Amino acid sequence: MQQIMTITDQSLDEAQAKKHALNCHRMKPALFSVLCEIKEKTGLSMRNAQEDESQDPQLVRLDNMLLAEGVAGPEKGGGAAAAVSAATSSGGMSPDSSLEHSDYKIKLTQIRGIYHTELEKYEQACTEFTTHVMNLLREQSRTRPVTPREIxxxxxxxxxxxxxxxxxxxxxxxEAVMILSPASLMPVIDLMSQRKRRNFSKQATEGLNEYFYSHLSNPYPSEEAKEELAKSCGITVSQVSNWFGNKRIRYKKNIGKFQEEANLYAMKTALVVRQGNDSPHTPNSTGSGSFSLSGSADLFLGVPPVNGDQAAYPMGVQANGNWNGRNSPPAGASPHSDHSDNSD
DNA sequence: CTTGATGATTCACT
DNA sequence: AGTGAATCATCAAG
Structure with a gap:
């Protein structure tokens, strides 16, 4: 036993020799059975039986993103040259915009190249290390009990x-792609100053607006709904909160201005609802419980396009623009305040 | 450069 | 902690 414990202190050749000697030692079978017994008693082999191999959601998200940006996916051609040709031959683009685009493509290709070589290195290292450990364990299994499950x-x-x-x-x-993509062209210096504000993608804004206008009577998404929105829009939960905060206040300040937008999204949502079945966003969080907003509850399709001035406001918001009973400034008009939910 | 839009931050309130 | 309101900072169009 002592020989085994001190084996790591010796030189490689010495250790190899000693190992061979130990393997052939007459006491080896006895030692093996003793180790088996110890193991059984300590219950080592039983521990951590559950092998939860669930996919890391973060990794999945990153994968999707890289795929969407064209970094992961299948190789499109051969390096930067292909990128340039792709940029120049990509439809009717004006010369300078295609020039900018080609620069962007080249940078993207560079990132792609780095990513793939690194990924390759990573995979190689991983398999190398794994086989090494497996070999070690197999080797060890000659002297101590190692079950396949343990390996x-x-x-x-x-x-x-x-x-x-x-x-x-x-x-x-x-991150590299994100810094690269929005402006198509950006000096590398900007890596340092990430205080920049960037507009959300059209898709993201649409998703947020859809939710906002289809929950106009109570545009306060739950934590769950925020997470869902964040996921579907490719932004963070706090960005969703920011957006809703800004949207509520700006909507309330100038409802007339948003009338058109509201109608647009109401129409859109109505179409989705009419087509039935599962819409991509959370069902509803209006609190009313029922799912019955087929053009009535939150949507206000009937409102004709208003030009600037106030005529018919969506029922979600009261004349002074209150959703809740929160701090209500001088109302003056009818204090018809109640839960504006369920506006039918 | 000006201006409006918009995302983020800050502070006070409940 | 979540929100409203004010404000700042940046973007984008003219």
Whole structure:
């Protein structure tokens, strides 16, 4: 036993020799059975039987994003040259905008290249390390009991450790692409000053607006709804909160201005509802419980386009623009305040 | 450059 | 903690 414990202190050759000697030692079978017994008693083999191999949601998200940005997916051609040709031959684009685009494409290709070489390195290192550990364990199984399940578990642990590295790689790649993509062209200096405000994508704004106007009587998404929106729009939950905060206040300040937009989204949502079945966003959080807004509850399709001045406001908001009973400024008009929910 | 739009931040309130 | 309101900072169009 002492020989085994001190084996790591010796030189490699010495250790190899000693190992061979130990393997052939007459006491080896006895030692093996003793180790088996110890193991059984301590219940080591039973521990952590559950092997939860669920996919990391963050990794999935990053994968999707990289795929969408064209960094992950299948290779489109051969490097920067292909990128340039792709940019120049991509439909009817004006010369300078295609020039800008080609620059962007080149940068994207660079990122893509770095990403792929790093990913390759990562995968190689991972498999190398895994096989190394497996070999070690197999080797050890000659002297101590090692079940296949244990090897499997060890491999799982290694993979999980490595996947954090992978996540980091993907995350930084995403960041690089994000910095690159919005303005198509951006000096590298901007890496330092990330205080810039960037508009959300059209898709994101549409998603947010859809929710806002289809919940106009109570545009306060729950935490759950915020998360869902954040996911579907590719922004963070706090950005969703910011957006709704801004939207509520700006809507309230100038309802007339938003009338057109409101009608547009009401129409849109009505169409979706009419087409039935699961819409991409959360069902409803109006509190009224029922799902019955087929053109009545929150939507206000009947309102004709108002030109600037106030005529018929959506029922969600009262004349002074209150949703809740929150601090209500000098109302003056009819204090018809109640829960504006369920406006039918 | 000006101006309006918009995302973020801050502060007070409940 | 969530929100309204004011404000700041940046973007984008003219």
């Amino acid at each position: 499997e578990r060890m491999v799982g642990i290694i993979h999980r450790k490595f996947s954090t590295i992978q996540t980091q790689l993907k995350q930084s790649t995403c």
